[in-house]
Amino acid sequence: MQPVAVIGAGPFGLSTAAHLRARGIPVRVFGDPMVSWRDHMPAGMLLKSTPVASNLDAPQPGHNLVDYCDAAGIPRLVTDEDIIPVETFIAYGEWFRHKLVPELEQVRVVSVDRRDSGGFDLKLDSGESFTARAVVVATGLSGLAQLPPELATAAPDGPTPMGPVSHSSQQHDLTRYAGKELIVVGAGQSALETAALAAEAGARVRVVSRGRGRVAFGAPPWKQPRLRPESPFGRAWSLWALSYYPQPYRYLPAQTRHYLVRRVLGPLGAWWLRDRFEGKVQVSEVDRITGADATDGSPTLTVRTHAGGSERLTADHVIAATGYRVDTAAMDFLGNELRTRLSVSRGAPKLGAGYVSSVPGLYFTGLPAASSYGPVMRFVCGTEFASPRLANHLSAAHG
Ligand SMILES: Cc1cc2nc3c(=O)[nH]c(=O)nc-3n(C[C@H](O)[C@H](O)[C@H](O)COP(=O)(O)OP(=O)(O)OC[C@H]3O[C@@H](n4cnc5c(N)ncnc54)[C@H](O)[C@@H]3O)c2cc1C
Numbered sequence: 001m002q003p004v005a006v007i008g009a010g011p012f013g014l015s016t017a018a019h020l021r022a023r024g025i026p027v028r029v030f031g032d033p034m035v036s037w038r039d040h041m042p043a044g045m046l047l048k049s050t051p052v053a054s055n056l057d058a059p060q061p062g063h064n065l066v067d068y069c070d071a072a073g074i075p076r077l078v079t080d081e082d083i084i085p086v087e088t089f090i091a092y093g094e095w096f097r098h099k100l101v102p103e104l105e106q107v108r109v110v111s112v113d114r115r116d117s118g119g120f121d122l123k124l125d126s127g128e129s130f131t132a133r134a135v136v137v138a139t140g141l142s143g144l145a146q147l148p149p150e151l152a153t154a155a156p157d158g159p160t161p162m163g164p165v166s167h168s169s170q171q172h173d174l175t176r177y178a179g180k181e182l183i184v185v186g187a188g189q190s191a192l193e194t195a196a197l198a199a200e201a202g203a204r205v206r207v208v209s210r211g212r213g214r215v216a217f218g219a220p221p222w223k224q225p226r227l228r229p230e231s232p233f234g235r236a237w238s239l240w241a242l243s244y245y246p247q248p249y250r251y252l253p254a255q256t257r258h259y260l261v262r263r264v265l266g267p268l269g270a271w272w273l274r275d276r277f278e279g280k281v282q283v284s285e286v287d288r289i290t291g292a293d294a295t296d297g298s299p300t301l302t303v304r305t306h307a308g309g310s311e312r313l314t315a316d317h318v319i320a321a322t323g324y325r326v327d328t329a330a331m332d333f334l335g336n337e338l339r340t341r342l343s344v345s346r347g348a349p350k351l352g353a354g355y356v357s358s359v360p361g362l363y364f365t366g367l368p369a370a371s372s373y374g375p376v377m378r379f380v381c382g383t384e385f386a387s388p389r390l391a392n393h394l395s396a397a398h399g
Pocket residue numbers: 007008009010011012013014030031032033034035036037041042046047048049053054107108109110138139140141142190333365366367377378379380381
């Protein structure tokens with residue numbers, strides 16, 4: 001029987017594969033386990049999500065973060081005040097994978113093409129080709145880093161940590177900037193934590209943020225309003241609805257859906273980061289960045305100030321913590337014919353019930369599913385909703 005191919009071995013790929021296996025569906029799972037967390041986030045990072053919102057959903061009990069802590073003999077991470085080091089989360093993902101997805105193949109899928117007779121042809125970078133009856137794309141953040149054009153002009157050879165400009169996804173070891181002047185562009189958790197970690201490593205850091213009052217931090221758990229319902233992201237009716245009821249999200253108008261994905265759970269530093277940031281990192285709030293150049297290898301940003309003037313900000317390096325943008329055109333492993341058949345909305349696949357795309361047998365989960373199922377899909381806790389539903393749909397349609 002032809003297997004189902006799961007492309008991706010981050011939280012979403014591993015969780016989906018575990019659910020498919022539990023339904024007796026043969027799967028082949030591809031990817032570098034937890035690589036986004038290991039190589040594309042800064043060493044020493046702490047997770048913004050709380051322990052209860054950081055479980056990889058499994059079909060059977062005993063595979064939560066707290067179960068891993070018990071198995072590894074480390075103190076249990078359970079309350080909203082317990083903060084998860086990224087290294088612990090990576091080890092949890094590896095433990096989950098060894099227990100529930102032991103057959104993981106650490107190779108890349110280089111192409112996926114639809115077969116006229118049904119199913120898909122896949123090619124791997126090992127040279128092997130095979131046919132799958134269905135494909136689940138769980139490639140997460142890979143290849144989707146967004147560098148705004150006004151910053152790209154200072155990096156004609158592309159962003160890199162050794163050049164004038166990099167994207168935050170290229171930064172793992174921030175100690176390389178000790179003694180240097182660094183600009184971090186952005187106001188989200190990634191920007192603020194990268195800035196704090198670089199300052200702690202000995203860099204002189206300035207965060208450049210568009211708008212006013214955008215650099216802000218969330219309330220600690222003990223100051224959250226008690227009368228609002230609890231959700232993995234804090235107490236608020238909107239967060240509660242988006243976390244527990246993503247099902248109707250795809251029926252909202254496209255404009256509303258894209259807006260909510262961008263704005264809900266948007267730029268806000270974690271409560272525990274405030275003390276490590278304030279007084280240690282300089283903040284420049286600007287109306288907008290109008291351009292960037294690099295002479296002698298050092299980047300300079302030209303910004304329009306809120307007073308309407310123009311200013312130039314120089315540094316030894318600029319890190320663009322400017323996020324990710326889902327675009328199926330950037331998923332170069334999807335064959336041309338397949339891509340042209342995919343219905344998309346602003347580059348993101350339009351998904352129906354059970355996370356299936358407009359091409360029967362082709363599923364998307366994690367970040368690429370956010371414009372259909374809401375902002376919860378950008379976070380690990382989204383596996384709880386997504387994985388069982390995707391597996392049920394796939395099992396009914398192709399099991
Ligand atoms: C700085 C930062 C901090 C974050 N902190 C949190 C947090 O605290 N809590 C939270 O819930 N979320 C957080 N997130 C979001 C988090 O990254 C995502 O929720 C999660 O990683 C998505 O998991 P995923 O499985 O979809 O993709 P990823 O973890 O990105 O995994 C992608 C997988 O796809 C594989 N892959 C890609 N292309 C191919 C191919 N062609 N062939 C084979 N395999 C391929 C890769 O090898 C990898 O295994 C953070 C994100 C960033 C950037």
